[in-house]
Amino acid sequence: MATKAVKMVKNAAGRLVPTVVNDVPFAPFSGVGAKEPKRVMAAPPVRSCTEFPADGNKLVKDLKTALQNAGLRNGMTISTHHHLRNGDALTNMLFDTIHAMGITGIRWYPSASFPCHEYLIKYLQDGTIHHIEGSMNGPLGRFASEGKMKGTGVLRSHGGRYRAIQDGEVHIDIAVIAAPTADPFGNANGVTGRSACGPLGFALGDSEYADSVIVVTDNLVPFPCVPWHIQGNNVDHVVAVDSLGDPSKIVSGKTQVTKSPDRILIAQYIAQFVEEAGIMQNGFSFQAGAGGINLAFLLQLKERMKKNGVKARFIRGGSTQYLTEMLQEGLTDYILDGQAFDMEGVRSLRDNPNHVSTSPFTSYSHHSKGNFASMLDVVVLGATEVDLQFNANVVTHSDGLLLHGIGGWQDCLAGKCVILAVPSFRDRVPIIVDRVTTLCGPGELIDVVVTERGIAINPRRKDLIRKLSGSALPIRTIAEIQKEVEGICGGKPQRPELSVSEVVAVVQWVDGTIIDSIYKVK
């Protein structure tokens, strides 16, 4: 089922990658910041008001009717967004409808998929869905890793996904946008309604470039739906449904800080590092995510900021109660937010004008006149593996299984100081490896690796090494940390058993080139 018998070439990172994926040619990765060919953006068809009801009412009776009106056919590309996360009921309902209409061979282009979408495996098996281009978290990733998907997965970062739409690399036939609030014209937002999820930015490119845009809501309000994060002027059809999903899984009521002593130690190290490196200054900016370590780091950093009287200019979300508290307490001027992870994040985005919704275009797209990611003074990210050259993996585990999406991870590597926060081992498998199973981020963009056993600074960052030279922090080489951990774990991770002739998915770099291949696990 996986890509076979295609030409594989060695790219600039020394990885073998196919030159054709799902019959579409792709260029191999040719280095960070490489010169790119001249091209123009996708040019959507011009539509006219004469095709739409003058009273602005685009409501149709159900999803099936909307899909019929959109001209659904075999082999089309259908996109969805993941702001409803693991509470999303709409995507499963969508493919039930597509299946019932007898349609097959769909390319599904989600901004991410979640465990709740395990339900869709039957449609991958029966051919309703040909393949997925988008992150495959958990069960769908495992399904692909086992070589069971009919086509080849294409993994893009959030910015890369927007770029691919904008550049015309991915033409979306029909975008289906879950909207916690919408009006009959198609204006939509995610900040109100019982399925409120925060921003809707991951659906922005879909709404701008898809041939047909269907907004589905469980909270229909009279025109105008304010704010309109999705513009009705881009929308073809509106469908009202009883429920978009399970609100308790769309956002957590409350996000959780790690309780693991090792992980708290990592968080402490990072906060101290950020202070000692002179990054924590008035007007600085950072992004830390919503994982357990990241939240612990945030609390540590907050204390240091208060103690030193330091105020940030902006913090990038995903937002949580911990970020919104910093905004309320005057520790930052702004939160710039791509997704809300808890109810406080949603509430703050709705009510606080200094908590601002962003999109993959503003924040992450590499094919833009600059973006927000490269302005960040420091970003704290995770990884599944990192090698001695600081190259990192974020999608597969050392057993070769594809279990995570890229998210904004690759895009964030553009930040001024990129810190990977990683426990030195997981389930007795060392995280520091000789060669990452899958290359997602080139080591030249990763500045610091922080484990509970020490902090490794990339030798390229002589400035950081100099600044931390007198520090009490356990600054070590990455090789030292690796050796110690291998001693604890009883050696290096077992090499996965991969079928190297069978590529089940490829990883794109932010510029659209292919940086690595993911192989079938035997």
Place this chain on the structure above:
Amino acid sequence: MATKAVKMVKNAAGRLVPTVVNDVPFAPFSGVGAKEPKRVMAAPPVRSCTEFPADGNKLVKDLKTALQNAGLRNGMTISTHHHLRNGDALTNMLFDTIHAMGITGIRWYPSASFPCHEYLIKYLQDGTIHHIEGSMNGPLGRFASEGKMKGTGVLRSHGGRYRAIQDGEVHIDIAVIAAPTADPFGNANGVTGRSACGPLGFALGDSEYADSVIVVTDNLVPFPCVPWHIQGNNVDHVVAVDSLGDPSKIVSGKTQVTKSPDRILIAQYIAQFVEEAGIMQNGFSFQAGAGGINLAFLLQLKERMKKNGVKARFIRGGSTQYLTEMLQEGLTDYILDGQAFDMEGVRSLRDNPNHVSTSPFTSYSHHSKGNFASMLDVVVLGATEVDLQFNANVVTHSDGLLLHGIGGWQDCLAGKCVILAVPSFRDRVPIIVDRVTTLCGPGELIDVVVTERGIAINPRRKDLIRKLSGSALPIRTIAEIQKEVEGICGGKPQRPELSVSEVVAVVQWVDGTIIDSIYKVK
């Protein structure tokens, strides 16, 4: 100087129009809602973050440097917006700079020009500016009418201007955006700073599609400038200047209601008409503009709404203190606003989340999946002339002189009930004529003409005629009103002396076809 010896054809409105304007072919008007050819939108070149500074700082030292970086050459198209209105100093400064650089033959594409731009006549004379495509209010219109402009003017509505950019009909080489507040990345808004003007929507299309976008500000703030009505991701260069213009002329401190008894009577008639026609209902919507009659109408309507306990769902701006008071008093849920006419409008837009900035894309573009204009229950507009078939003119006077822009006037004709508020004569020249000097709006879209001498309902609107059948309002035929006014004024308006072989400008319909020609005045 004007267009000569080009092929003229009679369009669907019976008007002679050129098929080629400034060497570009244009289709003649073929009727309201006519079938349109299939086409695709303009496809701007893909740009990359690698071309822009990673720290987001796009500041250059002055406008000249920005223009040089943008590759300014002879014959380019340069766009500006008119949110600074008659207080705009930037556009004159821009053309001083272009002139000093020795550049000629510029096509100037403003969203509107004002009397303060009379200064630019010298650059129209010396060839720095080849011609203007955009409204020419006052002196520049007179200059064009006298046949002195080197090229032919093209007049578009606000929606038509956005459409022309989006459709690739007008390719902007360099957009120069006056920004009352901006950051070094190019994010910009008009709601703060000493040159605050309200929305910046007229520059939206320019920022999205121009090859190079230059943001010029007199209030530079650190990233991020929030809100960002113009997105820095679309901006190439940022220039800081001492002053964008004269704040007292950018917005009026206070907008003025008419004191003329005749005009107050017109306002009273319209308010009564709107109530008796059953339009003034809970959840209704309207747009009235900021002219003296319009404001008087607003006050009249407000009293009727209060008396009847009626609340609007939304009111379309241009905003004034009279609109913002209605929002504050709970007489409308929302103001949807394309431009602010006084300081209260600016303040409310900045501070009240239910006062929302709109753009010509959301509000007016005919090449969109619907727009806001057609959803309005009633719009009150002006006109310079109207004929017995309700055809109307808004750009020339009966002497043939081009003195006004179209603004959103044509776009607003999509509303459900379109009312023209016109004094029956001006300077003893009757407004109701046998044939309008210039056709801007087809009579089939104009429902009611209200003068101080009576109200004429378009015979096509049998529903309105029926609803008003028992009214005490002076409902009359348009011919009756014409006859009475001609009696007062001593006959019909004198026909202008026009050189019909010399077209100085054309008027586009919202779909891009040419609806009429404007001739040189002898």
